[in-house]
Amino acid sequence: MSFQYLKTAEIGAVGVVTLDRASKRNAIDEATLAEIEEYFSSVPGHIKAILLKAEGEHFCAGLDLKEHFDKKRTPVEFMRVCQGWHRAFDKIQFGGIPVIACLQGAVVGGGLELASAAHVRVADVSTYFALPEGTRGIFTGGGATVRTARIVSAPRMVEMMLTGRIVDVHEGHRLGLAHHVCDPARGDMPAAEFALELAQKIAGNAPLSNYAMVTSISRIADMSTTDGLFAEGLMIAVVQSGDEVQQRVGEFVAKKAAKVKPDSGAGLAPQRLPG
Numbered sequence: 001m002s003f004q005y006l007k008t009a010e011i012g013a014v015g016v017v018t019l020d021r022a023s024k025r026n027a028i029d030e031a032t033l034a035e036i037e038e039y040f041s042s043v044p045g046h047i048k049a050i051l052l053k054a055e056g057e058h059f060c061a062g063l064d065l066k067e068h069f070d071k072k073r074t075p076v077e078f079m080r081v082c083q084g085w086h087r088a089f090d091k092i093q094f095g096g097i098p099v100i101a102c103l104q105g106a107v108v109g110g111g112l113e114l115a116s117a118a119h120v121r122v123a124d125v126s127t128y129f130a131l132p133e134g135t136r137g138i139f140t141g142g143g144a145t146v147r148t149a150r151i152v153s154a155p156r157m158v159e160m161m162l163t164g165r166i167v168d169v170h171e172g173h174r175l176g177l178a179h180h181v182c183d184p185a186r187g188d189m190p191a192a193e194f195a196l197e198l199a200q201k202i203a204g205n206a207p208l209s210n211y212a213m214v215t216s217i218s219r220i221a222d223m224s225t226t227d228g229l230f231a232e233g234l235m236i237a238v239v240q241s242g243d244e245v246q247q248r249v250g251e252f253v254a255k256k257a258a259k260v261k262p263d264s265g266a267g268l269a270p271q272r273l274p275g
């Protein structure tokens, strides 16, 4: 795969995809969106987790407003463009491979929609969030009404859009827009390093377990209780067919596996702002 607006690399089992249009603050035009869809449609089988990050001071400024202005899209043309965003970001959320986003600076409009499709969001302390569509005279079209609203709640998203206000990294963390905040000034690891370590740790889970987590939990949240419990039962039955179940459970039974204790080294300490 060769791209113009993305850089791609592999670090062990982690695929690293970097938005590479910093001169335009990584705004997403049709060409960039097509490359995002292509990357997430054809992830090689040996990649077990993906780190999604961005060049420059800002993660993503959202829809390319210059292209939108120049193209003077009709309603139907813009609906088709946005359906392309839905398709590409669905591949991120439901592609079966955990995606860890590393955020900095502006995560706004379509940039927040992109981040909302990732499964884990690590934010540098410079990160801020906003939905400024109202001030531009448009609306969200990259899935925010579904994905972002489910993170922050529908009423909070309405308020964010109506006011167009900046949500700083502290509030973003409280709302779930960031799961981890890295502030090197207080001794945290840089966000990109922490996000890579998380991706490597996640890549070490059993692949079928990861597949179940990223494909089923959000879908089950849309189901009735009865259907959801049935789907969960089917999902664990599929995961139970994995080669690694006996080996991993056996390691615990043989007292060779890490315990789930704060001091056991079983997990990376979360980087969180106090309060």
Ligand code: 1HE
Pocket (backbone or CB within 6 Å): 023, 024, 025, 027, 058, 060, 061, 062, 063, 064, 065, 066, 067, 082, 085, 106, 108, 109, 110, 111, 132, 133, 136, 138, 139, 140, 141, 142
């Ligand atoms: C852009 C875009 C863009 C920057 N489309 N070109 N999103 C927004 O409303 C956010 C608009 N952008 C900004 O508010 C600011 O650019 C930033 C806060 C992100 C960064 O500010 P700054 O001072 O670092 O950079 P800048 O000087 O504003 O921009 C640098 C260049 O990037 C400049 O281009 P240049 O050719 O003059 O150098 C900008 O025009 C360009 N640029 N942002 C196009 N968004 C599926 S629907 C989704 C709906 C939405 O996403 S609406 C929200 C749109």
